[in-house]
Amino acid sequence: MSEHTTAAADPLLAVEGLTVSFPTAAGPADVVDNLSFSVPRGGALGIVGESGSGKSMTSLAVMGLLPKGGAATGSIRFDGTELTALPEKRLREVRGDRIAMIFQDPLSSLNPYYRVGTQIMEAYRSHRRGVTRSEARRVAIEALDRVHIRDAATRVDHYPHQFSGGMRQRIMIAMALTMEPDLIIADEPTTALDVTVQAQILDLLAEIRRDTGASLILITHDLAVVSEVTDDIVVMRNGVCVESGTTEGVFSDPAADYTRRLLDAVPRIDDEIGVLRTTSAMPTIPGGTR
Numbered sequence: 174m175s176e177h178t179t180a181a182a183d184p185l186l187a188v189e190g191l192t193v194s195f196p197t198a199a200g201p202a203d204v205v206d207n208l209s210f211s212v213p214r215g216g217a218l219g220i221v222g223e224s225g226s227g228k229s230m231t232s233l234a235v236m237g238l239l240p241k242g243g244a245a246t247g248s249i250r251f252d253g254t255e256l257t258a259l260p261e262k263r264l265r266e267v268r269g270d271r272i273a274m275i276f277q278d279p280l281s282s283l284n285p286y287y288r289v290g291t292q293i294m295e296a297y298r299s300h301r302r303g304v305t306r307s308e309a310r311r312v313a314i315e316a317l318d319r320v321h322i323r324d325a326a327t328r329v330d331h332y333p334h335q336f337s338g339g340m341r342q343r344i345m346i347a348m349a350l351t352m353e354p355d356l357i358i359a360d361e362p363t364t365a366l367d368v369t370v371q372a373q374i375l376d377l378l379a380e381i382r383r384d385t386g387a388s389l390i391l392i393t394h395d396l397a398v399v400s401e402v403t404d405d406i407v408v409m410r411n412g413v414c415v416e417s418g419t420t421e422g423v424f425s426d427p428a429a430d431y432t433r434r435l436l437d438a439v440p441r442i443d444d445e446i447g448v449l450r451t452t453s454a455m456p457t458i459p460g461g462t463r
């Protein structure tokens with residue numbers, strides 16, 4: 174059987190009919206409603222949609238980390254194992270060893286009181302029992318080097334505040350990398366960063382995918398961000414998938430009005446002058462009647 178056939182027939186992650194609900198005074202409210210998608214081995218999926226559309230709840234459901242009160246139904250199959258049926262302990266093993274999550278704000282995930290190297294070493298040793306300190310330190314330096322932190326052997330002993338926002342995000346990615354995950358879920362990994370640093374982080378994610386073969390779920394409200402990195406895309410609104418397909422296909426020919434509006438709202442760098450113009454003067458519509 175060719176590799177291609179295998180990947181298509183046996184995705185790394187297959188989510189089917191995922192519904193996430195929270196109790197309210199009026200009964201359970203679905204914040205994710207009957208969502209299905211899959212991520213091929215080595216593939217990258219973008220989940221996009223406006224704030225509150227259910228992107229984070231989807232990823233947290235996959236991780237089995239829904240906030241209190243949240244309940245998930247449907248099927249979440251990871252590498253052939255049904256995660257929704259796993260006891261908490263086994264789920265924690267899968268989560269710790271095979272799925273890594275990168276969040277929006279690296280400061281909230283890094284402890285300001287500990288050297289970054291110590292934190293990477295801790296993360297590494299928590300899922301690799303019996304690793305010596307010196308071995309963990311070597312892995313931490315290697316990981317920092319891999320995410321292009323210069324002079325990693327010195328920087329490993331620095332504290333989070335000694336790094337820029339973009340560097341801190343790369344440190345979080347380094348931490349995730351030491352797990353050698355099969356799947357990386359990045360939830361708005363570049364939202365807090367300026368445009369040039371965003372591009373660096375996206376390049377890094379693409380590079381890691383290429384080098385390690387890890388699959389990626391990239392969550393963002395910014396369509397410009399997914400276009401560069403992902404193969405497939407799911408567009409969410411109010412917890413529902415309004416459109417899905419190849420990223421290229423959805424971008425070149427969006428089927429849903431909602432997607433078209435999202436695409437129109439993307440301020441690309443080369444459009445910024447245009448955006449300024451539209452906000453400061455009435456745009457003229459070529460061929461229009463006004």
Ligand SMILES: Nc1ncnc2c1ncn2[C@@H]1O[C@H](COP(=O)(O)OP(=O)(O)OP(=O)(O)O)[C@@H](O)[C@H]1O
Pocket residue numbers: 195204222223224225226227228229230231240241242394
């Ligand atoms: N703990 C909670 N209890 C009840 N409802 C919640 C809880 N957390 C989130 N929600 C609701 O779930 C819905 C989806 O939220 P979610 O965080 O998945 O949105 P999102 O697409 O990630 O948005 P953003 O782009 O702002 O991060 C929202 O309507 C939100 O109000």
Ligand SMILES: [Mg+2]
Pocket residue numbers: 228229230360
């Ligand atoms: Mg979110």
